[in-house]
Amino acid sequence: MMNFSTVDSLIPIGSGQFQALDYVVFISMLAISMAVGIYFGFFGNNNSTEEYLLGGRRMKTIPIAISLIASQISGVTILSIPAELYGYGTQYAIMIPFMIVTVSIINFVFVPVFYHNNIYNCYEYLEMRFSRRTRHLITIIFLAYSYVFLPIILFIPSIALAQVTGMNVHLINTIACSVCVIYTMLGGIKAVVWTDVIQGTIMVGASLVILICGILKVGNISEVVNRAFQGNRIEFFNMNLDLTVRATFPNMVLGGIFSWTSYIGLNQSCVQRIVSLKTVKHARTSLWIFCFGYYIIVGINCFIGLTMFARYYQCDPLQLGIVDKLDKMVPYFVQDTVGELSGMTGIFISCVFSAGLSTMSASFNSLSGVIYQDYLGKLPGMSKSEKMASFWMKSIVVVSGVICVLCGFVVDKFSSLLEIMLTISTVTNGATLGVYCLGMLNPWANDNGAFWGTIASVFFTGYLAVRSKIAVLAGEITYPLLPSRIDGCDAFGLNVTTGFITDSLNATTACPMNEEFALHKIAFIWFAVIGFIIVLVVGIPVSMLTGSNDIYRTGKKLISPVAHWLLPEDIRMKIPPRNTEVPLIDKDGNPIKDSTWVWETTQKTDK
Template sequence: MSETLVWIDYVIITCTLLISSGIGLYYRFSGGRQKTTEEFFVANRDMGVTTIAIGLMVSLLSAVSLLGVSSEIYMHGTHYVVIVLGYALATPVIAYFYLPVFFNLGDTSAFQGILMIASVVIVIVTAVLDVGGINKIWDIAVEGKRIDFNSTSFDPTVRHTWWNLIIGGFFIYLSLYGVNQIQVQRVLTIRNLKRAKAAVWLSLPITVILVCGISFSGLALYSKYRNCDPRTAGAIASNDQLMPHYIMENLSKYPGIPGLFIAGIFSAGLSTVSAVQNSAAAIILEDYVKPVFQARQKTFTEDQSAYTSKFLAFLMGLVCLAVALLAQQLGNLLQAALTIFGVVGGPLLGVYTLGMFIESADEISAILGLIASFSLSLWIGFGEPKPEIPKLPVDVSGCNVTMTDSTNNRGSATDDDIFYLYRISYMWYCALGFVCCLLIGLLTSLIINLLSERINNERKTLNPDLFTPLIAARIRKRQEMRRY
C-alpha cells in the first residue's frame, strides 16, 4: 500500500486552492464587489447570518484546532471539551454588551468550513468501521483512561480543571469574539445589529458540535494506535502529526481521500490567514496610512484606499508565511495557540472593557493598564522554565519497538522548584491579563480623577455610542436631564 499522495490527491488540493482564489478573483474582475474599502473589508454589509456564523466558527477553529485538539484528546484525555461551557457563557455577553458598541461605530468561509467538517468525518467514520462501532471506540477510550471529566481542583497550577476550562474558556471566547478585530470585522459584514446577534448565537452550536467532533476524532485515533503509539515508535516527530499520519497510513489506498483531508487542513488555515490579512490591512489603513495623509492635508481617495488595502493584505500574507516557518518551534500546537490568545487577548479585552464600561476611564489609565497587563502576561506566558506537560500512558506492545513513553518525566519535586507563576495553567492567562488591565486602569483613573477636576467637564461630552448599552442609556438619560 502506497503512503504517498497520488495524482487525484493533487487535483483535489489544487481545485480547493483554485476555488478559494477564484471567488476573490471573480469579484475583483466581474465589475462587482471589492471596489471600495467598505466592500473589501465588510462586504458592503450584505452577508447572510448563516454564512457569517460559519465564518466565525472557521476563524476560531482553524487548522490549529483540527490538528491540536485531536492530539490533545489522544494524549491527555477528554477534559478539554469542558471549554465549550465557557464558550456558551460568553456568547450572551458578546451579543448584548460588546457587539452593539462596534455596530454603533460603524466569502469563502462556508466552503472552507465544509471541508474542515469533511476531514473530521472521514477520520471518525473510518475508525468506526475499523474497530466495529462508536461504542467500541468509547470503550477503548475508557480502558485507556482517555475519558476524564473528574478534575475539580482549585489549584491554578493544574493544567485542566472544570474551573479553569470554564472560566478560562469564557475569557478566551470573549476576547476572540467580543473585541478581536478579525471576528468583529466579520460580524460587521451583516447589515443590522439584530442579524449580527443571530450570527453570534448561531455560531455557538456550530462551534460546539465541531469541537466535540474533533475531540471524538482524537478518541478515534487512540482506538487505532492504542497498542502502537506512532510518536514513541518514531513514525512521527510530534503528536500534532497524528491525524495526517492516520490519513496517510490508513486511507492512502483510497485515492483522493488524503487529498481531501489536506484540502481541509489548507481550508482551515486559509480562512484564518485571510481573516488576519484583511483585519491587519484595515487597522494599518485606518490608523496609520490615512492619518499620515490627513496630517499632510492631502486627499486620500476611495480608489486609493481600496488598492492600498489589497496591497497591505498581500504584505500581511507574506508576514503570515514567515510566521508559519517559525511555528514549528512552538511545541504543543493547541497549548501554544491558546497561550498566545491569552497573552494578547486578555489585556486587549481589559482595555476595551475599561473603555466601554467605565465612564471615568481616560487614555492614560487605559494605556497604563494595557502596558502593565501585557507585560505581566508576557512574563507569565513565556517565562522559563515551564513544567513538563503531564501525559497519559501510551503503549508500543503492538509495534516492533520495545521502548515506552513515560506518563510524566518530571517528578513533583522538580515542578515545585519552578517559579510559581510559571506553573500556572495556560487557561488562566487571558483572565489574568484582563483582571490586571482592568484593576490598573481603574486605580489609575481614580487617582487621576482625584487630582483633577477635568473628569467633571468630560462627563458632559461623553459619546454614548462608545459605551455598552446599559452605560450608554444612563449617559443619554443624564444628558437629556441637563437640557431641561
C-alpha cells in the same frame, strides 16, 4: 527510536504519498478559492472602501456565521485538538459547551455598542471612549499578534503537504500564500466570506469522513467510548484549584471564556464581519449560528481524538517511536484509516489548508483596513479618494502575504509552533478584553487608567509567558502524557514485549508539594484571565487617582446597555433605545456613513 521506513513496512497504513487524485482534489480546492476571488474582484462592485471591507453592510447572516466558524478553526486546530485528547484526555473539551457564554457576552455587551456608534473598526471605539494613544496601543498589539500568528497558520499545513509529496515546504507555503493574497486582494470581504463557506464545508466533510472511517476501524462508537474510559481519557470535572495544573475544570472554563471572548468579540478580523450585517439582530443571529456550528466542528475533532486513542489503545505509535511528536498523530491516523482510499489524503490536506486559508484571508482583509485607516490614510499628503484607498489596502494585502512567506523561513527554525501561538494569544487576549470592559462597563474609567492598565497587563503576562517557556525548555516544567499501552501490537504485525507504561504521570499533575510556588509555573490557560484582572486592578485605581471620567461628556452610547444602570437617571433617559431590527440610515434611506472607514468623497452633501 525506530526508523520510519522500517516501521511503515510493518504497520498496514497507506503509502502516505500523494497520488494523482490527491493532487486533483488539492489543486481544485485552491482553484475554486482563486475563482471566487476573481469573480468578486471583477463583478463584486468593490470600488469603495465600504464594499471592500464590509460588503456594503449587505452580507447575509448564514454565510457570515459559517465564515466565522471557518476562520476560528485553523489548521493548527485541526491537528492539535485530536492530539490533545489523545495525549491528555477530555478535560480540554469541557470549555466547548461554554462557548454559549462567550457568544452571550459578545452579543449583549459588545455588539450593541459597535452598532449604536456605527463603528466598523473596533479599535475606533477606544479613541472615542478614551484617546488616540490607547487606540494605537491596542492596534499595535493586534498588528504584532497578527504578523507573528499568520506565518504559522499556513506553514503547519505546508509541512504536512511536504511530508506526503516531497515538495519543498517553502515552495508550498509560497504558492498557498499567493493564492490567499490574490483572492483576498481582488474580492475583498465578499471573497473572504464565500471562500470561507466553501472551505468550511470541506473541513466539516473531511472531518466527518475521517471520524466515520476511524470508528469503523475500531468497531463502533460504544467500543471507542469504552476504550477511552479504560485508558483514563475521559475526565471533565477535575476541580483542582492549583493554578499550576495544566488542565482542570476551572481553568479550562474560565480561560476558554476569557480567551474566546477577546478573540471573537474584539479582534478586528471577526468584528469586521459581524458589523457587515445590516442590524444588531442579524449580527446576534449570526453569532448564535456560529456557536452551533462551533459545537459541531470542534465536537467532531474531539471525538476524532478519542477514536484515535481507541484505534491505538494497545499499540501506541508514540511509545514505539513511529511518531516522534504528539502533533504528528493526526496525519499518521489519517494515513492509517483512510490512506488506502484514493483521494482521501488529498481531502485531508485540503481540509487542513482550508482551515489555514480561511483564517489567513480574514486577517489579511482586516489588516488592510486597520493599517490604512489608522496609519497610511493619516499621512500628510495622502489622497483620501476611494480609488487610492482601494489601491493602498490591496497593496497592504500583498505586502502582508510577502511577510508571511519570508517569516516562514524563520518559523521553520522553531520546534513547537503551537506553543508559540498559544503564548502570544494569552498575552494579548487578556489585555484586550480588559481595556474594552473597562470602557464599556465602567463609566468612570479614564484614558490614564485604560492606557497604563493595558501596559501593565501586557508586560506582566508577557513576562509570565516568556519565563514559563524558558522553564519548559529547561525541563523545569513538564506535562507528561497519560499512560498508554503497547502490549497489543501483534494486531499490527509487530512483536513488542514491553507492556504498559506505569510511571507516566497524570496530565493534570501539579508541581511537587516540596517545590516552592513560582508565578511562571502557573498554567498558560490562566494568562488571559490574569491579564484581564491586571487591567482592572491597575486601571480603576489610576482612573480614580487621576480624575475619574466625566460621565456626562462620555454619554450613553459608549457604555454597554448592560451597564446603563450605573449611569445617572438623566443620562439613561436622554437617548431612547434604538430598535435593533432597523439598520442605521440617513434621511435619504442610505446606510449612515459617519464612520472613518468611509471617506469624505463618498458622503452626500446637501446642496
